[in-house]
Amino acid sequence: MESLSHAFKERSVHALKDETLQVALHRAKDGFAVKRAKAVEGLPEFDALRDRAVAIKNHTLEHLDHYLERYADAVERSGGTVHWASSAEDARRIVVDICRAADAKMITKGKSMVGEEVGVNGALEEAGFEVVETDLGEYIIQLAHEPPSHIIVPAVHKTRGQIADLFHENHAKYGLTRKLSEVPEMVNEARQVLRSKYLAADVGITGANFLIAETGTSVIVTNEGNGDLTCSLPRVHIVTAGIEKVVPTAEDASTLLRLLARSATGQDMTTYTTFSTGPKREGDPDGPEEYHVVLIDNGRSTMLADQFREMLRCIRCGACMNHCPVYGAIGGHAYGWVYPGPMGSVLTPLSVGLKEAGNLPNACTLNGHCAEVCPVRIPLPDLLRTLRHREYQLKLGLKPLRWGLAAWVWFTAHPRIYRIGTRVQARMLALLAGRKGRFTRMPLAGGWFKGGRDLPAPQGETFMAVWKRRQKDSAR
């Protein structure tokens, strides 16, 4: 997917003014946090399991080459084919080639974030295939021609009314004549339309939440059952997965699964956890004839080399964005790429470059909520701070900010001048603010005051001056 992250500021301002979006975001915010907290409370072992999860992921990443080889060998033994993609371009080409070789016309897709990352849909459509997303949220945003705004609930930014309009526009060809208004009838409408697609599809593409090295198995979790219809009805099943998804055994996957649903939706367990190993066996009445796995690097191997290896523990639960005040205010689209929120602010600059996405790590209050809730204990604020530092060193930051910081550094290195300066400033500002004691305007900082904010004026004395005076008074 092409990045729009350079326009982060403008997109954020736009998002803050979008009233429909604000309604949708408001609804989402507390719901997720409360549900997660309840689910975590119900599992006293949650924190101990997090430590296990960290150990599982760290060990596997440390020996990633070994476990991927074991995994690939096991897939081949079960009759499947493994493809290795270094880049997004490789991944797109491989998927298109498999679909061409299968002589496919229609392709159904289960939700796959790495699929979004490498742009599978665009490549397939360009090659002339009909591609249908089957996760209800993904289907809605496909109708709207929008990218996902959340990694778990892709259409969380849409209101019921907007979805009714989308169905009204797009489902006339399936015989829908009236505008729907209730959630059950909308879900039913999508169910009916997508049924025919599942049954007609030649290829089904899903992601993978985990890959099991021991058995060569790919694991997907869905609540709707769309992933299962996608991977069991068509002739060909393609799995797209990042190389970091592998774990040694099914037991390791179970540990991570205990954390995933609780962190994501507050469920103890997602409805359907499905383990696929190879194509259908002799005598099986259903299941695909071909099973392909595309293992995608696309920058992940580089992340192994430094501090950002920690980011590869991510199990894409979405808890960090559900607890982020910035995400809660602007939603996912403002971030401009596939992954939003705190995890996206780390991944996007690493993937599309700091020049393009250098603003994302700055859009963080460093309140630390994301790291607190992350099931695999990724130190997101630390990683964001490192990226800020890199951005500064690359001299990519805003010029006024850089000058301001440079001036401040000089002043703090000269304490005496600094003190004189602040004394004069405090007095001047107190005089300028007059009797109100507050500023509502200020030259060079117009943006800050937009939307009715004001700023208290200094009282006329610096902290150091007050401190010294008090010291003297008490000495007397």
Place this chain on the structure above:
Amino acid sequence: MSDRDTVLGAIRRGLGRGPLGSDARAALDRRQGATDSDPLLPGLPHGPLAQIFRAGLEKVAGTMSEIASLDAVPEAVAGYLAGHGVALEAAVAPSLGALDWSAAGISASIGSTRGDDLTGISLAWRGVAENGSLVLLSGPENPTSLNFLPDHHLVVLRSDDLVPYPEHVWSALRERGEKGWPRTVNVITGPSRTADIELTIQLGAHGPRSLHVLLVD
């Protein structure tokens, strides 16, 4: 260089080392999972497994009835369907094909479904008490399509096949030896649901709208 070598080479560069030696690899293969230790299992509530299983299942809007023997299954199914106003027709897994369905007034078509059956009836391989999950294995006797296409999914589970944790399922699969893992292992916890429209939970998104377990003693 093959694509496989290219990606593995990039990974080793990232890790700052060359390929592992055969001793190191053998040591990794001997490990019991990533942490090389017994899994950390959450405590379960006290009581019989069937009771814990039922609590998990009901928490996710599944239902369950307990019946005395396998032979009584068709009668129980007929009762359930009549109680829900559903026609006495069903696609039935071959593993349950020998039961006397017609005696209970059910017209059963044995085998997989292409989506025109309102009711599907399957046999579970295991039931997991921890979350009230059913484990179904694909195979000639157990078509996967029955688990997803019908509106109502009825699953027969023998009480002897109840285990406390999914970890017991993985070790049992290992013990199958040669046969190992089938193409599909479905772990099913409740009926299909979605919260994709305004985060409102709605049952029956793409899969079954209702899930009923028949626990056979």
